Amino acid sequence: xxxxxxxxxxxxxxxxxxxxxDGSGIDLxxxxxSMNPFDEISxxxxxxxxxxxxxxxxxxxxxxxxxASETIRAGLAMGADRGILIEADTDGDIEPLVVAKLxxxxxxxxxPQLVILGKQAIDNDMNATGQMLAALLGWGQATFASxxxxxxxxxxxxxxxxxxxxxxxxxxxxxxxxxxxxxxxRYASLPNIMKAKKKxxxxxxxxxxxxxxxxxxxxxxxxxxxxxxAGIRVGSVDxxxxxxxxxxxx
Amino acid sequence: xxxxLLAEVSGGTLALDATAKVATAAAQLGEVTALVCGPxxxxxxxxxxxxxxxxxxxxxxxxxxxxxxxxxxxxLDNADGMTHIISSASNAGKxxxxxxxxxxxxxxxxxxxxxxxxxxxxxxxxxxxxVQTVVSLDAVKVLSVRTAAxxxxxxxxxxxxxxxxxxxxxxxxxxxxxxxxxxGRPELTSAKIVVSGGRGVGSETDFALISALADKLGGxxxxxxxxxxxxxAPNDLQVGQTGKVVAPDLYIAVGISGxxxxxxxxxxxxxxxxxxxxxxxxxxxxxxxxLVADLFEAVPELTEKL
Numbered sequence: 001x002x003x004x005x006x007x008x009x010x011x012x013x014x015x016x017x018x019x020x021x022d023g024s025g026i027d028l029x030x031x032x033x034s035m036n037p038f039d040e041i042s043x044x045x046x047x048x049x050x051x052x053x054x055x056x057x058x059x060x061x062x063x064x065x066x067x068a069s070e071t072i073r074a075g076l077a078m079g080a081d082r083g084i085l086i087e088a089d090t091d092g093d094i095e096p097l098v099v100a101k102l103x104x105x106x107x108x109x110x111x112p113q114l115v116i117l118g119k120q121a122i123d124n125d126m127n128a129t130g131q132m133l134a135a136l137l138g139w140g141q142a143t144f145a146s147x148x149x150x151x152x153x154x155x156x157x158x159x160x161x162x163x164x165x166x167x168x169x170x171x172x173x174x175x176x177x178x179x180x181x182x183x184x185x186r187y188a189s190l191p192n193i194m195k196a197k198k199k200x201x202x203x204x205x206x207x208x209x210x211x212x213x214x215x216x217x218x219x220x221x222x223x224x225x226x227x228x229x230a231g232i233r234v235g236s237v238d239x240x241x242x243x244x245x246x247x248x249x250x
Numbered sequence: 251x252x253x254x255l256l257a258e259v260s261g262g263t264l265a266l267d268a269t270a271k272v273a274t275a276a277a278q279l280g281e282v283t284a285l286v287c288g289p290x291x292x293x294x295x296x297x298x299x300x301x302x303x304x305x306x307x308x309x310x311x312x313x314x315x316x317x318x319x320x321x322x323x324x325x326l327d328n329a330d331g332m333t334h335i336i337s338s339a340s341n342a343g344k345x346x347x348x349x350x351x352x353x354x355x356x357x358x359x360x361x362x363x364x365x366x367x368x369x370x371x372x373x374x375x376x377x378x379x380x381v382q383t384v385v386s387l388d389a390v391k392v393l394s395v396r397t398a399a400x401x402x403x404x405x406x407x408x409x410x411x412x413x414x415x416x417x418x419x420x421x422x423x424x425x426x427x428x429x430x431x432x433x434g435r436p437e438l439t440s441a442k443i444v445v446s447g448g449r450g451v452g453s454e455t456d457f458a459l460i461s462a463l464a465d466k467l468g469g470x471x472x473x474x475x476x477x478x479x480x481x482x483a484p485n486d487l488q489v490g491q492t493g494k495v496v497a498p499d500l501y502i503a504v505g506i507s508g509x510x511x512x513x514x515x516x517x518x519x520x521x522x523x524x525x526x527x528x529x530x531x532x533x534x535x536x537x538x539x540x541l542v543a544d545l546f547e548a549v550p551e552l553t554e555k556l
Binding site for chain 1: 315541
């Protein structure tokens with residue numbers, strides 16, 4: 001069984017994001033970039049299935065500028081087998097609908113039994129690509145997975161839902177999107193980082209797939225959120241109780 | 251303009267507060283038809299929300315558990331003439347709406363915090379560190395809204411309730427079981443008071459301190475991602491970028507340092523109280539009242555004195 005894992009290059013989660021002064025977007029110049037943390041969890045999940053003998057090959061795909069190849073290399077260093085870079089001519093973000101349409105083409109070529117995606121990218125926070133891909137392929141979806149098991153042509157997935165957890169089954173081929181508690185991604189060892197440099201990576205462009213990449217959402221402004229000022233320090237529990245009573249909160 | 255609203259249903263009961271908040275957002279766009287996946291009583295409850303003009307109820311087991319394949323089919327079956335499809339930005343809504351949008355060849359707009367006009371919306375990106383204004387070019391707009399950003403619509407409506415059927419059940423997925431955490435406390439996203447614990451609480455056992463304070467105040471219990479990852483609290487209590495977004499009248503953060511992704515889930519609370527022994531903790535930068543203290547002493551004392 002082949003597993004496809006889409007990975008996205010995003011601003012590192014530790015970096016403080018700055019809005020450009022002219023409101024045209026986020027300042028990405030000279031900022032540390034990393035693999036989207038949810039995608040790392042997806043890569044880890046796929047590699048574990050390969051180590052367990054359930055999967056035979058783990059293929060990564062990234063859509064973005066040329067530097068997205070670094071993100072693919074990071075996943076290859078974790079243990080994935082090969083990568084596909086799809087260069088997109090875009091200034092700014094690529095919408096999940098476009099990503100999903102490109103991934104449909106990749107799925108048609110690669111015929112994986114499972115596509116594992118992060119539930120959301122920490123840049124646009126959309127939480128949409130996996131569900132959209134499932135819709136366009138006509139496949140079943142199991143989103144926000146915190147546990148998964150593959151057996152008898154099905155995935156048994158425990159999902160994080162609003163009031164707790166839900167267990168469901170989805171027939172393969174299927175889409176699974178990963179939540180934080182599915183696993184803890186491994187660190188790539190130095191020998192594996194070196195080995196990853198020799199793993200195959202094919203390079204394509206969005207034009208190769210004939211997908212219309214024009215956005216459906218026109219971004220007309222990007223602003224800083226309303227700020228919040230620090231208030232006062234109270235010296236004791238009594239001081240706090242007094243303030244809360246003054247405000248009529250308790 | 252006509253809006254199809256996917257109502258929030260939990261354990262067969264209408265989540266009234268959440269649905270009423272989505273209804274407020276929906277009513278800014280046009281006439282609202284609510285689709286309720288659950289028993290007829292849940293549909294009748296939705297019909298009492300003043301902002302809702304019509305209710306469609308589907309009692310089919312196949313949609314009761316929120317499986318996206320079936321719920322999105324049901325939405326599409328009832329979307330004729332609709333200009334907008336809307337839901338809460340809950341896990342239930344986020345599971346279904348992008349699927350519906352893709353089937354309509356539309357881009358979904360998630361986590362909307364403000365409706366500017368029928369095609370213009372504001373939504374946070376980068377864990378709330380920036381807010382984007384987007385104009386949708388799609389024929390049908392599919393959006394999820396953050397309930398914390400909208401007031402609940404009042405009751406007193408008399409919308410007609412019509413039963414609808416699911417045209418086909420998907421064989422792709424099957425529900426096995428739900429493990430929902432039952433508690434007598436108010437629901438986290440609609441509670442007036444939320445008491446949250448973080449890594450500083452130290453253990454699942456000591457999390458009882460947080461629950462005791464919440465119970466004394468009649469509030470809900472929340473947790474930071476660190477506390478959930480450490481197993482002190484269940485996942486459905488997580489407040490933050492990837493958890494729940496809350497905006498209560500009073501938010502008490504105990505032993506929470508204030509990571510960006512946590513602040514993304516609670517910084518719109520009216521009053522924020524922080525109790526932390528580290529006076530440099532970033533949570534104090536957003537707190538209205540900060541108390542630098544050992545939580546194991548301060549929290550029991552606070553619980554007693556309130």
